[in-house]
Amino acid sequence: MGAQSCLEANDWICGEYVRTRSQELIDATVQHVGITLVSVVLGLLIAFPLALVARRWRTAAGPVLGLTTILYTVPSLAMFALLTPVFGVSAAVVVTGLVLYSLTLLVRNILAGLESVPQEVREAARGMGYGPVRLLFGVELPLALPALTAGLRIATVSTVAMTTIGAVVGYGGLGNLISSGMEGFFKAEVLTASVLCVLLAVIADVLLLGLQRLLTPWTRAQARARSRARRERRAAGRAKKAVA
């Protein structure tokens, strides 16, 4: 009885809503995750060659970075609206818009990561007989991973949040629920979908952080070594002071 009335009272938090509409929530979440995943993966696949081009040819760097930055300035509602005549009302509109946004963050971070690889490391690998392809994938890319995943995390989190705007063409995942909840003044639907959306972003961020740690075990070893050195220095300093 008490649980039933929260739907009728239109409460913000309503367990009854989650129970009775669980299928709707799952469908929206699956659509949300799908759109985000496709967008980020496509963004990465496009950004990587773009970053390589921008690094290889200095003259290309300006236009590539400039164009992606200009795209980033266009508000999302306008971006989706501009893409509808091209793709019709479909999920492709949302995915394309999100890919275009993720490019700015991804290209810049991949470029910064590749440029942070020390020249000596490159020389050493070349001296060991590494060709350009093996140098890129075997040496430079692993060393660029921290910067790359930092960009990937930002891009993923903002893509999760931005997918909701896709509701304007009916492909917004959880955004669809938010928008239908707004039209029906249904508070529980809006709040539940919003919270799920934030949760998705946090989960994606934590997963990517875990992936980065898994792929770059040496950075942790370095951090440990650094903190050990610091501790020892401090201990030595104390000992010197004690002697004095």
Place this chain on the structure above:
Amino acid sequence: MDAITGAWDWLATSANWAGEKGVWHRLGEHVYLSALCLAISCLIALPVALYLGHIGKGGALAVNISNVGRAVPTFAVLVLLTLSPLGTAGDWPTIIALVLFAVPPLLTNAYVGMREADRDVVEAARGMGMSGPQLLLRVELPLAYPLIMTGLRSAGVQVVATATLAALAGGGGLGRIITAGFGNYNTPQVVAGAVLVAVLALLVEGLLVLTDRAFDPMRRGRGRARRSRTAGDAAADGSASDDVTAAGSRA
């Protein structure tokens, strides 16, 4: 192709520009809301960030706040505020949501800028007997200026973009032209509205870049430094500040 010529026709029709639902009125709403919210956000974020940066505390908060901001969907916040008791209070849900999203980039960039002011210079100024407020206004603030302005730029662009979304939640602004177009399946109107919004966003970005250059307190000094630096250094510097630029989220 039809959509583009249709959008051109829509824009060329003077009837679409006049009246309560016309472009001029929507543009006015959009600019008014954006400017008001940017001003409020600056009044909230900058004093806090400058003070925290000056005393060197609250760094984790200042940096994390913008990461959290990115994970929260703007649309959801707008709708939640509209459905809350505030929803009956006219433009307030929109204003609060816009301020909420403009504060993080301002706060983070201003704080980082203050902290990254050359410590040697700050120590030297302190050694010359400058008081706390003098140090803040005459040394740290000019040194932090580029990053503060970067924050202002991302906040400004974000406010303009978010004001577009207000239309989804029933607010005013240029986004209304797009949502109205979607509502009655008028694709030319959708495209025309999108072009207007995109042009406004680009204009605002360009205007803020110009303001940034015009008011740089160390314009001459920085110009000389930039010229004398090697290309490699400049590139490294660029990527470092871009990371902070990217601290804003999208709407």
